[in-house]
Every structure is written in C-alpha cells, then in structure tokens.
Amino acid sequence: MPQPPRPALPFSQACENNRAPILEVLQTAFAGLRHVLEIGSGTGQHSVYFAPRLPHLIWQTSDLTENHAGIAAWHASRPAPNLRLPLRLDLQADGWPQTREGAFDAAFSSNTAHIVAWSLVQRMFALLGAHLPAGGKFALYGPFNYGGNYTSDSNRAFDLWLRERDARSGLRDFETVQSLARNHGLALEADHAMPANNRLLVFVRQGV
Numbered sequence: 001m002p003q004p005p006r007p008a009l010p011f012s013q014a015c016e017n018n019r020a021p022i023l024e025v026l027q028t029a030f031a032g033l034r035h036v037l038e039i040g041s042g043t044g045q046h047s048v049y050f051a052p053r054l055p056h057l058i059w060q061t062s063d064l065t066e067n068h069a070g071i072a073a074w075h076a077s078r079p080a081p082n083l084r085l086p087l088r089l090d091l092q093a094d095g096w097p098q099t100r101e102g103a104f105d106a107a108f109s110s111n112t113a114h115i116v117a118w119s120l121v122q123r124m125f126a127l128l129g130a131h132l133p134a135g136g137k138f139a140l141y142g143p144f145n146y147g148g149n150y151t152s153d154s155n156r157a158f159d160l161w162l163r164e165r166d167a168r169s170g171l172r173d174f175e176t177v178q179s180l181a182r183n184h185g186l187a188l189e190a191d192h193a194m195p196a197n198n199r200l201l202v203f204v205r206q207g208v
C-alpha cells in the first residue's frame with residue numbers, strides 16, 4: 001500500500017547549530033519547572049530536540065498560524081509525549097495562551113527579539129511579567145548589542161541586513177532589554193555566551 005507523501009520539513013541550520021548549547025543551559029535553568037511556552041517556535045526543530053531531553057517539562061509550542069503546519073510536521077516525524085502542537089500566539093494580536101494543562105511557569109524564545117518590532121518585544125515582556133508566577137523563568141536566545149556596540153562584524157552586517165529588510169527589526173541593546181524586563185518584574189539571572197556571537201539571557205520572575 002503506497003504511503004501518503006510526508007509534508008516537507010522546514011529547516012533551519014541555525015537551530016541545528018545552537019540547539020545543544022541552549023539545551024545545556026536549559027537543563028539547569030528550567031530544572032524544577034514543569035510547563036514551558038515557546039514563543040515563535042519557527043520550524044519546530046528546537047521543540048523536537050528539547051522536549052525529549054527535558055522530560056520533566058511539557059513543551060508547548062506557539063507561533064503565527066502560517067508556521068503551524070511545519071511545526072506539526074516536525075512533531076509527527078519526532079514525536080515525544082511531552083511535546084504539544086502549536087497554539088496561535090501573535091504578539092501583535094493575542095493574549096497569553098491558556099491550556100488545560102495548567103499555568104505556564106517557564107517560557108523560551110529564540111531569535112525573535114530582533115525580528116519583531118520593538119513594541120512587540122515590549123508586549124512579550126508585559127505578558128511574561130503578568131503571567132509567569134514568582135520563580136518562573138524566561139530564556140531568550142539571540143544576538144544583542146552591549147553598551148551600544150556590536151559584538152562582532154557579523155552581527156553588524158546582520159543588523160544592517162535586518163533593518164534594510166524591515167525597519168522595525170534589528171538587534172536590541174542588552175541593557176534596554178534588561179531594563180524592560182526589570183520593569184515587568186523579571187530579574188536577569190544569567191547571561192550566557194553562545195556560539196556565533198549569540199547570547200542566552202535567563203530571567204526569573206520576582207515575587208509579587
């Protein structure tokens with residue numbers, strides 16, 4: 001009996017390259033937490049890699065609807081019992097998602113802060129501050145500037161390329177992001193160096 005063709009899997013080489021160093025941090029940072037919301041899951045590659053390696057967590061994906069089929073295709077090809085199909089979360093339009101599996105006490109987002117408009121980065125932190133419980137964590141991966149400076153020539157070139165493509169996008173200043181987070185009750189717990197001049201920022205929700 002011929003099998004129906006499998007949908008093509010969207011592919012990101014960056015996800016393949018950064019997933020292991022990110023996982024190493026999440027194994028410690030998300031220890032003791034139980035339910036993570038991934039914001040902007042993209043292809044879904046991160047979710048299928050992280051979920052089986054962080055089996056104490058329920059890994060809930062989310063993104064704009066246009067990416068759901070690709071994420072679901074990855075989930076079908078690499079199933080894991082703690083992996084959840086994507087919810088629609090458009091930072092422009094949607095509120096904090098609810099599921100039947102209880103509140104989220106963690107969130108993860110990779111390579112989104114320099115893609116979406118700054119107003120949506122602000123919205124993301126407002127949602128996180130409003131909904132994560134005290135002790136909840138947020139891990140944000142991507143390139144950042146420090147002291148108003150690029151950390152590499154490749155980040156400078158990337159930023160110029162981003163801004164030419166969409167003037168609302170671009171690398172964010174670490175200090176501005178940290179201050180935004182603080183204003184929403186999220187304190188920086190750690191700033192991890194990652195390969196290719198990226199960072200993994202871990203924030204913890206302070207007591208309310």
Ligand SMILES: C[S@@+](CC[C@H](N)C(=O)[O-])C[C@H]1O[C@@H](n2cnc3c(N)ncnc32)[C@H](O)[C@@H]1O
Pocket residue numbers: 012014015039040041042043046063064067089090091092109110111112115116120
């Ligand atoms: C560069 S991709 C990163 C995807 C994935 N996290 C990764 O690391 O490969 C940026 C992601 O942001 C998502 N995104 C763009 N606009 C968004 C919005 N308004 N709300 C939520 N996510 C958005 C895109 O759909 C895409 O998945």
